[in-house]
Amino acid sequence: MGNYLAKRLLLIIPTLLGVAAVVFVIMRVIPGDVALLILGGDQAGHIDKAQLAAMHHQLGLDQPLLTQFGVWLWGVAHFDFGTSLWTGRPVIEELVGRLPLSLELAILATIVSVLLAIPFGVLAAARRDTWIDYLIRVVSIGGLAIPSFWVGILIILLLVIYFGWGPPLEYTPPWIDPWANFQQMVWPVVTVGYRYAAVTTRMTRSTLLEVLGDDYIRTAWAKGLRERAVVVRHALRNAMLPVITLIGTEFAFFFGGPVVTETVFTLNGVGRFVVDAVAHRDYPVVQALVFLIAFGFVIVNLVIDLTYAWLDPRIRYR
């Protein structure tokens, strides 16, 4: 077990380095000069070459790429993700300010989806090919198919047009003012949660079906166990692993932020911030964020893999 763990940990490093490098390169390749943007504002302004050069120097953009990359990596090793080129404030500060909202959205959506998905997934699998199964499948495919930003737009419109109601415009953490928080978060959570629930329901259903086809389940049936015992106690437990994997990875991806949902619902979250940063060519922010998401993703994967390995000895010795 220890060997396996060590091997996996070692493999993380090149992955993370690779992610860092890819982000770095992509950001530099996109046309558009952040210095020009900063100097020019969002309309045509007066810029002279000397000012532009000075700004480049100030932002450290005139150094060779490899140096810039090295400097950044060194900073990351010290948890210093640099300063935003656009706002001049440390990237960490910018991210930390937005994290509570994204985290809350992620956690609430996950809870909602798990509460819906597991029971419905089980039901659909247990009643395969009946109208219950069809209904659940149709509704969950709907969650995947309907664009979440469209749902968001429609919700806001309906609320405004028929009730003259709009959500609060700034984030208040739930421990300060739970009602305001609820008002702001309920619709985004519903929108994102529906989609999340849909994916998880389908996954639950299909893994459960696979497991239900296995030999040991046949044995359980043959033994005369009741349906609930078979399905819930035996099959479900084994089916949970891939489902938990899915929940974990989807959760990790939340820090990419449900970008479009955040835009539609005016949430000052991490996702919108990244899109903004790409638009402004704010390299440190994009690099930091993508790196952190990748890091989270990798860690989640590692934990899941370790869990698998712990549960299934065959994997350790591969």
Place this chain on the structure above:
Amino acid sequence: MAVHYPLVHTATAPLAPPITWGDEISNFIRRKPLGAAGALIISVMLFVALFAPRLAPYDPYTPDYGAQFQRPSAAHWFGTDEFGRDVLSRIMYGARIALFVGFVASFVGCTLGALLGVVSAYAGGKVDLCLERLMDILLAFPLLILALAIASILGPAVQNVVVAISIPIIPRAARVVRASALSVKENRYVEAAGSLGASGRRVVLQHIVPNVMAPYIIIVTAQLGSAILTEAALSYLGLGTAEPTPSWGLMLSGSASAYAEKAPWIALFPGMAISLAVFGFNLFGDSLRDALDPRLRRKG
């Protein structure tokens, strides 16, 4: 002396009645109604997309300033938009873009990914390790962010969107196909073939490829819907197709909600179209998967 044996002409022996196409289809519908519904939706969309220039009542690009914001009526089944353009025609042409992007991005991405997956699985060792790392790296990016960044590099245009969407698909396909190819490779049957002297290429082509076809098809259909949605999201954010191209996502962007009270059909129909398309692909893809996945075939 020749003996006459009464010959039973096999040609006249009672046979089971031949299975016609009609029977196949009604079997399919009976057994997998959802899949059949999905197939129907896809067929209709394909038909509309292919024959849009013939079917569309108006040119989707030409504005008609006398007819802005018309309600749905006999003249304009889906109404007109802020420039007086017929929404139905734009939806029809939009199908071309959605399906084009969906099919091409998904096929290209999945095929490239599948190739990488097979190579990785078969070659093993260092090659496998390297490719796996590369795929991990690409996978670590949230799909939309990666597509967004690539679209920013290339600029808004249909072909760029296709590229931007197919790149994140590659690692997802590679992963699935590799897992499948690995399981085949470790199959004793294949080992036996190898020890009998079958060449590498023969092993790959004759054993591995047929066995990864099922997951390949599954993931192609799975990614189709996702590709269509990503294109819509990119266009909505302004990084996908550009005006005046009638892409569904673009039709939903910003101003659709600005006019939603005055002319709700502008925002309604494109959203419905996107949902329907992705819905159809997923329904069909699901049933396909059920049919192709050996473990699930038991009960059905």
Place this chain on the structure above:
Amino acid sequence: MTRPIRRHRTMLAVVLLAVLGAAALPSISSAAQALDTPRRGGVLLAVIGADPPSLDPHQESTFANIELVAPLYSTLLQLDPYHYPKIIGDVATDWKIAADGLTYTFKLRPGIHFHDGSTLTSADVKASYDKIIFPPAGVRSVRKNAYTAVERVEAPDPGTVIFKLKFPSASLLDNLASPWNVIFPKKYLDKDPNYFKTNVMGSGPFKFKNYTRGSTFEGERNPDYFVKDRPYLDGYKFFISPETSVRAAAIRSGRAYIEFRNLPSAEVEAIRKQLGDKIVVQETPMTGQWGIAVNNTAKPFNDVRVRKALTLGIDRYTMSKVLYPLTGLKYVGALMRPGSDWAMPTPELEKLPGFGRDMEKNRAEARKLLAEAGYPNGLKVVLKNRNVKLPYQDFAVFLIQEWRKIGVEVEHRPLETAAWFSDGQDTGNFELIVAPAVEFMDEPDQFLGRYATGSTQNWGRFSDPRVDDLFSRQARTLDPGERKRLINEMEKLVLENAYYMPGLWWSRNLVHWAKVKNYVAPPNHYTNQKLQDVWLSED
């Protein structure tokens, strides 16, 4: 300030205001609400569409900066909010211009304090203007070129500031009234001229309270403000949201009371229908126009016939009818705003290519010109644009359709702001590109500077010495009649040669709840943002 004193002050203020109000009634022409007695208190809630890149107005030119920080600062001069384009003092009380036009002397009001308690003197004014006109290395000053006439700024005593000019400038006084030229305390500028990009220290009616990027910006009342009994509000709070429909929904649901920039007519209609007379819509023409820059250095646009054909092909009058309800682009005019003092008279305008009323004739001529230039079967061009819906995209959709009618096929390429800006201004990498021209007042130097050779705002990179000559002459002509003649001549040259193709001038809808009193919408969203006279009739 403790409560009891405030109550007394309230009574005094009411009495004072009643007297002043009665005396001033005739002069408050456009502010009908001022007849009510202002109520003190309340926080003004507003929505805004973007975050500012920095908090220093000297270095920015976006509404996202000025709307947020203007209430925190004072300027030397300002535009009279009720009598555009009259200029009144803010920090300055009166001024004298020498007979030769080379010396401007300003007297400053005594007793002005920055929010940290220090006194504002001429040294601060001089330091701020030195930063604007002669920025140190590494500090940018966006409007530096408007002050090329200034040789130096002097502060002989704490209450006097003198501007010495190299040559007489007709626009200097207007340019000094720019809302962007805020007065910073010298001691902070001495330590770090970029200090105010991320910090605030002003002398305005409000003090800085809090800024959460991407979310909110707040200011609170300055009890020591040098204008007695102002401001009325306890504070102001901006909510930042880039989605137009979200901002409109915020106004509709009452989560915000005012949007200072513009809301599209469709939203405005819907809001009006729902809220009736709880809402006030002020429609004002904007000092801004949207047009197309042509790359004069590239084939085939270096051929004046091609350029003329393109501008002839645009039916600006229909464009106005069609685009106005969608985008607010409305007025047909030349390079100075129609309806302003500098506007070109309509009969002259209609003689210029692209402004004639007979579109049949215009299109025929366009096709003829294209054929002459070697394109009898039409032309394929690329139009680059900014990736923002209003009004950029809708503007382009109309243009594309118009040009189709004269055989020009357009490929539309919207770019993100960064790339659009880079291609347009920095590298000139375009054939045609949508390029707006927006300034804070109808100031010829500001609007026309972009047509001079070598100006960074001259995206089309054309050079015509006659235009340059007319521009520098009008900058020095003090007689308005003669100046206008020179300006019109310059416009004619630019438009006849189609160096740049103006589109339409903007009209904006400023929407606010009726309870927001005493706010008069100026012809752009940069001025009248101090909020010192605004009050809320209820919370």
